[in-house]
Amino acid sequence: MSQQPSEEAEELTPNDRQRQLIDSTEGIYLVDAGPGTGKTFAVTRRYANIIDQPAVDPEDVLLVTFTRSAATEMKERIVDHADYSMRQLADAPIQTFHSHCHDILREHGHAAPSHLGLDGRITGSTQVIEDELVETKLFREFFDQFRDDHPEYADFYRALSTPTELLELVGELAAKGVFPTAEGWYRDGEAILDGDFAAFKERFDAVNQPRNGGSKQSQLRDGLSRFGRNKTYLPDAPSKSDLRGSRGTKQLDDAVARDVFEEDRTDLKAFVHDLYFEYLAFALQRNYLNFGFLQLFAFVCLCENPQLREKARFEYVMVDEFQDTSEIQFKLALLLAGTDNLCVVGDWKQSIYSFQYADVDNIIEFRDRLASFAADLNSDADRVDFDMDAIERIPLEENYRSTQTLIDISEEALVTPATSSEEVDTSILDDVVNLNSNAPFDNTTLAGYQHEDDHEAVLSLVQDIVGNDDYAVRGDDGSRRPPRYEDIAVFTRTRDFGRELMDIAAVYDFPIAYDGGVELFRTDPAKLLLAWLRILDSDADRGWAVVLEQAGYTLDEVDHILETGDYPETMRTFRDGLDSMAAVGAIARRVFDRYGCDGDYADVILHTIQAIHDSTTLTRGELIQFIERGIEAGATHEIHTSAGEDSVTVQTIHAAKGLEYPIVILANMNDGRFPPSSGNSPTISYQDPVGLRQRKLYAEIDDHAHPHVYHNWRYDVLRKCLPREYDEERRLLYVAITRAENHAFFVGGDDPNTFLEELPVALDQIDPVVEAVDREATAQAELPFAVRTPDGPIGHTPHSLMDDSVFDDAGESREVSADPDGEARGIDFGSRVHDFAEAYALGEDVSPSNEHERRIVDLLDGLSGELHVEEPVVLPLDVDGERVTISGIADLVHVTADTVEIIDYKTDRTRHAQPEYRKQLSVYYHVLSEWFDGCRVNAAIFYTSNGNREPIEPLSLADLRAVVRSQMPS
DNA sequence: CCGATAAACCTTTTT
DNA sequence: GGTTTATCGG
Numbered sequence: 001m002s003q004q005p006s007e008e009a010e011e012l013t014p015n016d017r018q019r020q021l022i023d024s025t026e027g028i029y030l031v032d033a034g035p036g037t038g039k040t041f042a043v044t045r046r047y048a049n050i051i052d053q054p055a056v057d058p059e060d061v062l063l064v065t066f067t068r069s070a071a072t073e074m075k076e077r078i079v080d081h082a083d084y085s086m087r088q089l090a091d092a093p094i095q096t097f098h099s100h101c102h103d104i105l106r107e108h109g110h111a112a113p114s115h116l117g118l119d120g121r122i123t124g125s126t127q128v129i130e131d132e133l134v135e136t137k138l139f140r141e142f143f144d145q146f147r148d149d150h151p152e153y154a155d156f157y158r159a160l161s162t163p164t165e166l167l168e169l170v171g172e173l174a175a176k177g178v179f180p181t182a183e184g185w186y187r188d189g190e191a192i193l194d195g196d197f198a199a200f201k202e203r204f205d206a207v208n209q210p211r212n213g214g215s216k217q218s219q220l221r222d223g224l225s226r227f228g229r230n231k232t233y234l235p236d237a238p239s240k241s242d243l244r245g246s247r248g249t250k251q252l253d254d255a256v257a258r259d260v261f262e263e264d265r266t267d268l269k270a271f272v273h274d275l276y277f278e279y280l281a282f283a284l285q286r287n288y289l290n291f292g293f294l295q296l297f298a299f300v301c302l303c304e305n306p307q308l309r310e311k312a313r314f315e316y317v318m319v320d321e322f323q324d325t326s327e328i329q330f331k332l333a334l335l336l337a338g339t340d341n342l343c344v345v346g347d348w349k350q351s352i353y354s355f356q357y358a359d360v361d362n363i364i365e366f367r368d369r370l371a372s373f374a375a376d377l378n379s380d381a382d383r384v385d386f387d388m389d390a391i392e393r394i395p396l397e398e399n400y401r402s403t404q405t406l407i408d409i410s411e412e413a414l415v416t417p418a419t420s421s422e423e424v425d426t427s428i429l430d431d432v433v434n435l436n437s438n439a440p441f442d443n444t445t446l447a448g449y450q451h452e453d454d455h456e457a458v459l460s461l462v463q464d465i466v467g468n469d470d471y472a473v474r475g476d477d478g479s480r481r482p483p484r485y486e487d488i489a490v491f492t493r494t495r496d497f498g499r500e501l502m503d504i505a506a507v508y509d510f511p512i513a514y515d516g517g518v519e520l521f522r523t524d525p526a527k528l529l530l531a532w533l534r535i536l537d538s539d540a541d542r543g544w545a546v547v548l549e550q551a552g553y554t555l556d557e558v559d560h561i562l563e564t565g566d567y568p569e570t571m572r573t574f575r576d577g578l579d580s581m582a583a584v585g586a587i588a589r590r591v592f593d594r595y596g597c598d599g600d601y602a603d604v605i606l607h608t609i610q611a612i613h614d615s616t617t618l619t620r621g622e623l624i625q626f627i628e629r630g631i632e633a634g635a636t637h638e639i640h641t642s643a644g645e646d647s648v649t650v651q652t653i654h655a656a657k658g659l660e661y662p663i664v665i666l667a668n669m670n671d672g673r674f675p676p677s678s679g680n681s682p683t684i685s686y687q688d689p690v691g692l693r694q695r696k697l698y699a700e701i702d703d704h705a706h707p708h709v710y711h712n713w714r715y716d717v718l719r720k721c722l723p724r725e726y727d728e729e730r731r732l733l734y735v736a737i738t739r740a741e742n743h744a745f746f747v748g749g750d751d752p753n754t755f756l757e758e759l760p761v762a763l764d765q766i767d768p769v770v771e772a773v774d775r776e777a778t779a780q781a782e783l784p785f786a787v788r789t790p791d792g793p794i795g796h797t798p799h800s801l802m803d804d805s806v807f808d809d810a811g812e813s814r815e816v817s818a819d820p821d822g823e824a825r826g827i828d829f830g831s832r833v834h835d836f837a838e839a840y841a842l843g844e845d846v847s848p849s850n851e852h853e854r855r856i857v858d859l860l861d862g863l864s865g866e867l868h869v870e871e872p873v874v875l876p877l878d879v880d881g882e883r884v885t886i887s888g889i890a891d892l893v894h895v896t897a898d899t900v901e902i903i904d905y906k907t908d909r910t911r912h913a914q915p916e917y918r919k920q921l922s923v924y925y926h927v928l929s930e931w932f933d934g935c936r937v938n939a940a941i942f943y944t945s946n947g948n949r950e951p952i953e954p955l956s957l958a959d960l961r962a963v964v965r966s967q968m969p970s
Numbered sequence: 971c972c973g974a975t976a977a978a979c980c981t982t983t984t985t
Numbered sequence: 986g987g988t989t990t991a992t993c994g995g
Contacts, residue, residue, distance in 0.1 A: 161986095230986095419989085420990080421990075421991090681987085681988095724989090
C-alpha cells in the first residue's frame with residue numbers, strides 16, 4: 001500500500017514541498033500536482049496547522065471537498081493531527097459546495113428569490129431533491145403546464161425530442177452562472193447566452209488554417225465536405241459551394257465566421273428565459289430546490305447582500321479536487337473568501353467530470369480566471385477585495401503510489417491518439433510535471449491482452465495473477481509478497497460491462513465485488529414489487545405472470561392460469577391483504593417480506609419510495625409509472641456493499657477516483673472506439689463560446705403545406721469550428737493507470753480500440769481458461785449481486801412481458817440487424833402498449849398510464865383533424881394469427897373525418913430506401929386501414945434533401961406478410 | 971489530396 | 986437519427 005497518505009499517517013513526515021504548503025497559511029496558493037503526490041495529505045495537515053493557531057477557530061476555515069464521503073474522511077484525518085476532537089469538528093465547514101450553499105440558504109436564504117424578482121421564499125422546510133428521477137417527474141409536470149400556458153412557443157416544443165433536455169439545459173446554465181430575472185437576465189447572463197465572437201473567431205481561425213504548408217485544405221473545410229447532405233435547410237442557407245468555395249479552395253472565407261455567428265436568437269432566448277424563470281417559480285412554490293438551484297440562490301444572495309457577504313466570509317478558504325469545480329463554484333469560492341488566504345489543490349490531468357459541468361480551465365487558467373471572475377464580481381460593487389497578484393504555485397513532484405514505469409506510461413496515455421487519424425498536440429506534456437517514484441522496487445508489469453471472450457480473459461488474468469510471484473506487490477512493510485484477490489481492481493468504462501463481468505464471475509464462484517451505482521429498478525425486488533402493484537391495479541397478466549413464474553410454475557401452467565383467471569388461493573389472499581393497505585411504502589415492505597428481500601436493493605428501493613413520498617403524494621398508479629420510468633431510463637442508485645475480505649473490486653473508472661490498488665486491470669478496451677462517438681446532441685444547447693443555439697428548427701414551407709423539421713445550417717457550421725476533442729478520454733485512461741501501484745493490464749475484445757493499439761505496451765494473445773474458485777479455501781465475501789436469469793427467447797418469458805426496456809431494446813435491435821446465423825427474429829409479441837392501443841381503439845374503458853399510452857390516445861383522439869408531429873406510433877398487425885407490433889416515430893400523422901395520412905420523412909437515401917423501412921411504412925399503412933375502416937388512408941415515406949421529395953412505395957399486404965413471416969422464429 | 975460511399979457506433983456520475 | 990471513421994476511386 002502507499003507509504004504516505006495512508007491510515008498510518010502519523011508516522012509520516014512531509015517532504016519539503018508539502019511542508020511549504022502546510023506551513024504557508026497566508027496568501028494564494030495553487031497546487032496543480034499529479035496523482036499520488038500527497039495533495040490531500042498536505043491539505044489535511046495544512047488545515048490542522050491553521051486551526052491550531054490560537055486566534056483561529058474551525059468556523060473561520062472553509063474546506064471544500066468533492067463528495068460528502070471525502071469530507072468525512074478529511075475530518076477523520078484532521079482529528080488525528082489537530083488539537084480538536086471529532087465532536088468539535090462536527091459542525092466545522094468541511095463540506096461540499098452544495099451542502100455549504102444549503103447551509104447558507106437555510107440560515108439566510110429567505111429573501112434570495114426576491115433578488116431575481118421571484119415571489120417564493122426559501123425556508124427551513126424547503127427540500128433538496130436528490131433523486132434525479134424525482135426531479136424529472138416534477139419537471140415533466142411543470143412542463144405540461146408551461147406548454148399549456150405558452151402556446152406561442154409551439155415551434156420550440158415541436159423540435160424537442162424530450163422535455164428533459166430542457167431540464168439539462170437549465171442545469172448547465174445554472175452552473176455557468178446564467179440566471180433569469182423577472183425582467184431579463186441576471187447581471188451579464190444575456191451576454192453569455194449571446195456568446196463571444198472574438199473567442200469564437202479564435203477557434204474558427206484555428207481550424208481554418210490550410211494544412212501541409214498550404215497544400216491541404218483546412219480541417220474546417222474538410223469537415224464541411226458533407227454540408228447539407230442528408231439534411232434539409234431553410235432556403236436562406238448558402239449552398240455547399242457558396243460556403244466552401246470552388247474545388248481547390250483551401251479554407252473558408254473569413255466572412256463565414258461572422259455569418260454563422262450572427263443569428264437572430266431573440267425568440268430562442270425568450271423561450272429559454274420564460275421556461276427557466278417559471279421553473280424556478282414552480283420549484284419554489286412546491287418548496288423544493290435541485291442541486292443547481294442551491295448554488296444559484298446562494299450566489300445571488302451573497303452577491304446582493306453586503307451584510308450577509310460580510311457574515312459568510314471566511315478567513316481561510318481551501319478547495320480540494322479543484323479540477324472538478326464549475327464556473328459558479330469558482331465564483332462562490334471568491335465570494336466566500338474574506339482574505340487572500342485561498343488555497344486550491346487539484347490535478348488538471350484528472351479532470352474527467354465535464355459532463356457534470358466541471359471546467360478544467362478553472363485550474364489550467366487559474367490566474368486569468370481568478371482575475372477576470374473577480375473583475376466581473378466587482379463590476380458594480382466591491383465584492384472581492386483582496387489582492388490577487390501574488391499567486392504561489394507549489395509543485396509536488398514525488399509520487400508515493402506508483403512505480404516509475406507506471407508513472408511514465410501514464411503520461412504517454414495523455415498523448416496517445418484516440419483514433420488512427422488524430423493528430424495529438426504533444427506540447428501538453430510540457431505542462432506535465434514529471435514525477436519521481438519513491439517505490440522501493442520497480443518490477444512493473446505492463447501488458448495488453450486481446451481475446452473475443454474479454455470477460456473470461458479478465459477472469460483468467462486474475463487467476464493467473466493471484467498468488468503469482470511474478471506479479472509481486474508491495475506489502476505493508478515495503479517488502480514483496482505475492483498478490484491476493486483484494487489487491488486487484490478491474491476498471492470499466494461502463495456499468496454494463498461491470499455487471500456482465502459479475503454475472504460471468506458468479507458462474508465460477510469468483511470472489512469479486514462491484515462497487516458503485518446499480519440500475520435499481522431492473523433488479524428482482526423491484527420487478528416483484530412492480531408485478532404486485534400491477535396486480536393490485538388491474539389484475540394485470542403481466543403482474544401475475546411474474547409472480548407465478550417466481551413461485552415456480554412452468555410456462556404452460558402460467559398460460560393456463562392466466563387464461564382461466566384461476567389464481568392460487570394463497571396469492572389471492574396475499575393480494576387482498578395488500579389491497580387493504582393505504583400507503584405504498586407499507587405495500588412494498590409487505591412484498592419484500594414475502595420474498596425475503598432484506599438486502600441492500602430492497603432497502604434502497606424502500607428509501608427511494610419514501611423519498612418521493614415525502615415530496616409528492618404517491619398513489620399506486622403513480623408508483624407503477626415511476627418504476628416503469630426508472631426501468632426505461634436505467635436510473636441508477638448507489639449501493640454500498642461491504643467489500644468482503646479478499647475479493648477483486650469491479651468499478652467504473654469514474655468511481656475509482658481518489659483510490660489506489662496494487663494491481664489494475666483496465667477492461668473493456670474493445671468494441672471499436674474507447675472514445676465513443678458523440679451521439680445525439682440536444683435540440684437546444686449552450687456551448688462556450690457560441691452561446692445558446694438551436695440545432696433544429698421548425699417551419700412551414702412545403703408544396704403540400706406540410707410542416708417539417710429543418711436543420712439549422714449555422715449550427716452545423718458552428719460545431720465544426722469546435723471540433724470534438726478526445727482529451728477527456730485520454731485523461732480517463734490516465735486516471736485509470738495512475739490508480740495502480742505496481743502492475744497495469746489492459747484487456748480488449750475482438751476489435752481492440754485505438755488506445756490499446758497505440759499505447760506503448762506489449763500486446764499479447766491470451767487464451768482464457770477460467771476455473772471455478774474454491775470459495776471455502778479462500779474465505780470469500782458474499783456476492784453483492786444476484787445472478788440474473790437469462791432472458792430466454794425474447795417475447796416469451798414473463799419477464800420480457802413486463803419489462804418495457806426489453807421490449808424496446810428488442811424492437812430496435814431486431815428491427816435493423818439481421819441475425820448473422822440466419823435466425824432473424826422480427827416479431828414483438830404482446831407488449832402492454834400494444835394491448836392498450838388495441839383496447840382503446842376498440843372503445844374499451846381504459847385510460848392511459850404512461851407516456852406511450854398517452855401518445856396513442858393523442859393519436860387516436862386526433863380524428864377531428866388535428867395535426868400531430870413527431871409522434872411515436874406503436875401499431876399492431878396480425879399476420880397468420882401472430883401478432884406483430886412495430887414501434888417508431890412518424891414525422892406526421894394527419895387524421896380527418898375521412899382521411900388518415902401518415903408521413904415519415906427520411907434523409908439518408910442509402911439506408912432509408914431499404915426494405916426494413918418500407919416494411920415499417922407498410923405496417924403503418926395497413927394497420928391504419930384497419931383501424932380507420934372507411935377512411936381513405938395515405939401513407940408515405942419520402943426521401944427529402946434540400947427541398948427534394950422522392951416517395952418510397954409501401955409494400956403490398958401480400959408482400960408484407962411474406963416479409964414478416966420470413967422473419968418469424970421457426 | 972479530395973470527395974463519395976459504406977459501415978459501425980450510441981458513456982461516464984456527484985451534489 | 987446522427988456522427989464518425991474506414992475505404993476506395995479518381
